[in-house]
Amino acid sequence: MNCAEVNRQIPLYCYGEVDSETEERIESHLGECLACQDELAKHRSFLELMDQRPHAADAAGADLDSLLVGCRSDLRRAMSSEAASTGGSWMDALRGLAHWHIPFRIPVGAAALVALGFYGARFTPDKFGGTRASVGDPMFSNVQSIQADASGGVQISVDEVRRHEVKGRLADPRIQELLLSAVHEENNPGVRVESIDVLKARADSEQVRQALLERLTHDPNAGVRIKALEGLKPYAGDPTVRRTLATVLQKDENPGVRVQAIDVLTTHHDDSMVGVLQDVVQRENNNYVRARLTRLLEDMKASPGTY
Amino acid sequence: MHDAAGTVSARLAAPLDEAGLIRAAQQGDQDAFERLVRAYDHSVLRIAMNLLRSPEEARDVYQEAFLKVHRNLNSFRFDCSFHTWLYRIVTNICLDHLRRRKVRKEEPTIVETSEGPVDRVTQLEAEAPHADPERQMWNRELSGKIEGALGGLTPRERTVFELRHYEGLRLRAIGEIIGTTEEAAKNCLFRATQKMRMSLEAFI
Numbered sequence: 001m002n003c004a005e006v007n008r009q010i011p012l013y014c015y016g017e018v019d020s021e022t023e024e025r026i027e028s029h030l031g032e033c034l035a036c037q038d039e040l041a042k043h044r045s046f047l048e049l050m051d052q053r054p055h056a057a058d059a060a061g062a063d064l065d066s067l068l069v070g071c072r073s074d075l076r077r078a079m080s081s082e083a084a085s086t087g088g089s090w091m092d093a094l095r096g097l098a099h100w101h102i103p104f105r106i107p108v109g110a111a112a113l114v115a116l117g118f119y120g121a122r123f124t125p126d127k128f129g130g131t132r133a134s135v136g137d138p139m140f141s142n143v144q145s146i147q148a149d150a151s152g153g154v155q156i157s158v159d160e161v162r163r164h165e166v167k168g169r170l171a172d173p174r175i176q177e178l179l180l181s182a183v184h185e186e187n188n189p190g191v192r193v194e195s196i197d198v199l200k201a202r203a204d205s206e207q208v209r210q211a212l213l214e215r216l217t218h219d220p221n222a223g224v225r226i227k228a229l230e231g232l233k234p235y236a237g238d239p240t241v242r243r244t245l246a247t248v249l250q251k252d253e254n255p256g257v258r259v260q261a262i263d264v265l266t267t268h269h270d271d272s273m274v275g276v277l278q279d280v281v282q283r284e285n286n287n288y289v290r291a292r293l294t295r296l297l298e299d300m301k302a303s304p305g306t307y
Numbered sequence: 308m309h310d311a312a313g314t315v316s317a318r319l320a321a322p323l324d325e326a327g328l329i330r331a332a333q334q335g336d337q338d339a340f341e342r343l344v345r346a347y348d349h350s351v352l353r354i355a356m357n358l359l360r361s362p363e364e365a366r367d368v369y370q371e372a373f374l375k376v377h378r379n380l381n382s383f384r385f386d387c388s389f390h391t392w393l394y395r396i397v398t399n400i401c402l403d404h405l406r407r408r409k410v411r412k413e414e415p416t417i418v419e420t421s422e423g424p425v426d427r428v429t430q431l432e433a434e435a436p437h438a439d440p441e442r443q444m445w446n447r448e449l450s451g452k453i454e455g456a457l458g459g460l461t462p463r464e465r466t467v468f469e470l471r472h473y474e475g476l477r478l479r480a481i482g483e484i485i486g487t488t489e490e491a492a493k494n495c496l497f498r499a500t501q502k503m504r505m506s507l508e509a510f511i
Contacts, residue, residue, distance in 0.1 A: 011500045012493060015471060017478050045511045046504050050472055053453045067362055068352055071369040075344070078370055079377060181406045184399075214486050218399065220379065240488075251386060 001025045006036045010043050170202060183211050189221040196224065200231030209235060213244050222254040229260045236268035246276045249293075255286045262292045266299070274302045325389055333380050340380070344373055347390065351397050358401040358469050360454075368404065372397045387483060394476075394484045398466055402485075405462035449510065456506035464499035467492055 001009075006029050012018050013026050030036050145157040168175040182195035196215065202208045209232070216228040225248075235241045248261040265273065274297065281293040281304050294304045325346075331339035351372055355365035375396050383392055457465055466485060470476045476484070482492040504511065 008497060011497055012478075015478075015496075017493065042511055043500070043504070046500070046507065047472070049449070049507060049510055050453065050503075053450060064352070064356070067366065068349060071348065071352060071366055072344070074366065074370050075373050078374055082374065082377075184403045184406060186400075186403060210487075218395075218486050253382065 001029045003029075003033060003036055006030070006033070007039055010036075010040055014040075014043055014047060170198065176202065176205075176208075180207065180211055183215060189219075189224050192219065192221070192224045193227045196227045196231055200227075203231050203235060209238075209241075213240065216244060216248060222257050225252065225254070225257045226260050229257070229264055233264050233267060236264050237270070242268075242270060242273060246273065246280075249276075249280045250283075255289050258284075258286070258289050259292060262289070262296055266296055269300055271300065271302075274300055278302065278304065326385070329380070329383065329385075329389060333383070340377060343376075343389075347393055348373070350390075351393070354394070354397055354470075354474060355401055357473055358398075358466060359404055364404055368397065368400050371400050375400075391480060391483050394480075395486065398470070398484050402462045402466055405465060452507060452510065456503040459502055459506055460499050464495050464502070467495040468499040468503070471496055 006026055009018055009022060009026055013023065018026065030040060147155045149155070166175070166178060170176065170179075176199075179195045179199050182191050183199065185191040185195070192215065196212065199208050199211070203212060212228045212231045216225050216232065219225050219228070229248075232241050232244075236245070242265070245261045245265050249258055249265075252258055252261070265277075277293055277297055277300075281290055281297065284290040284293060297304050325343075328339045328343050332343055348369065352365055352369050355368040355372075356362065359365055359368065372393070376393060383389070457468070460468065463485065467478075467481055470481045470484070471478060478492045478496065479489045482489040485492070487495075
């Protein structure tokens with residue numbers, strides 16, 4: 001191990017995050033290299049310095065418990081009001097779709113699920129945080145506190161959100177930053193779909209690709225996950241992308257998303273995926289998806305079973 | 308070094324039939340859900356406070372996280388541990404808050420003073436009547452610099468560093484929580500420590 005390699009490992013070594021073999025090699029190098037010993041000492045000083053930063057929770061001290069009481073009370077209230085407003089919604093019906101049995105004879109069923117997820121993302125109603133038309137200005141306001149004084153005056157603290165437009169080209173870092181932020185716009189799946197649609201042209205950037213992979217595995221909306229898959233299609237040969245596609249096939253609950261993942265995998269034949277696909281095909285409970293997987297395995301000259 | 312991993316493990320080791328509670332909560336048992344909340348909510352609030360250093364935002368994160376858990380509990384399939392799933396939700400929400408701050412170029416707990424940038428949370432502690440004067444001085448001089456260095460990280464780097472250094476979580480778990488590999492979490496931690504060391508070079 002040379003000095004550069006040791007320096008790269010030092011942060012991990014200090015946290016006990018290297019395996020025993022690497023640890024031995026680092027220590028053997030340290031035993032005979034003064035420069036790396038110095039680097040280790042500096043890193044430990046840095047960690048000690050960071051330890052002296054008070055925990056925000058510790059700094060809040062006695063207030064943390066009262067904050068927790070407030071949080072619990074807020075949560076109880078929010079859950080009660082949610083329960084009162086969402087009895088038997090169409091979202092429950094949508095969730096039920098995940099368990100439907102789609103006959104092999106009607107592959108259009110899978111296409112319908114794809115469309116439902118995709119357009120659902122664009123037209124999610126306001127109740128679920130969907131796009132809301134702007135009428136007044138500001139768009140949203142929240143009264144945070146009210147203080148009345150003896151003279152009859154009132155002081156009201158209001159949080160306001162106003163809309164403004166930002167224009168620029170995709171190459172502009174600020175535009176990219178906003179789009180990357182919009183990819184995580186939790187309350188509006190339509191915005192997530194649109195931002196991914198624009199960003200996919202820049203999927204050659206590691207940061208954009210990471211955002212697409214993250215949405216593919218974590219977005220609760222199937223339409224957003226499908227849009228992320230579209231953006232990753234040209235990178236089907238990338239090992240990280242392929243590993244994620246395998247995870248999608250194993251874990252995504254939406255058959256439409258799994259079908260789309262198969263389509264992306266089909267664009268780049270890779271024999272190392274055969275084992276994963278054989279495993280997935282055995283566990284797949286949707287006839288159409290299973291048939292697509294079987295066809296893909298046949299195209300790869302592999303049997304659908306591991307035998 | 309702060310180590311909350313031990314706290315989490317201790318909680319998990321407590322006589323709590325977690326899987327049973329989750330299943331009961333999935334069937335709509337509100338008491339079971341409340342017991343789950345109480346088993347973890349202290350950790351959730353602490354993580355949110357440490358990442359965001361804003362009681363108001365931590366309170367929002369707490370509510371958003373547990374509402375999300377409640378809405379999505381039926382999709383929890385025991386593919387990973389419940390606390391990994393919960394921490395994933397919490398850190399994603401915190402990441403969103405941090406990203407929004409970056410876009411708005413905000414760092415709400417940092418204020419400019421005649422002595423340079425100061426962390427409001429630390430300042431509150433330093434100004435408390437019981438605070439040690441030497442520690443007050445130390446906090447005033449250093450905390451702003453440390454918070455400035457943390458503010459220079461990307462939201463992802465900051466989350467990885469906070470979870471590893473202050474929450475004591477293993478990088479493998481952090482990778483699972485933020486939806487990436489252990490290797491990517493290692494790289495992220497390396498970048499974070501390099502950037503911070505450069506910012507704090509004068510103090511090391």
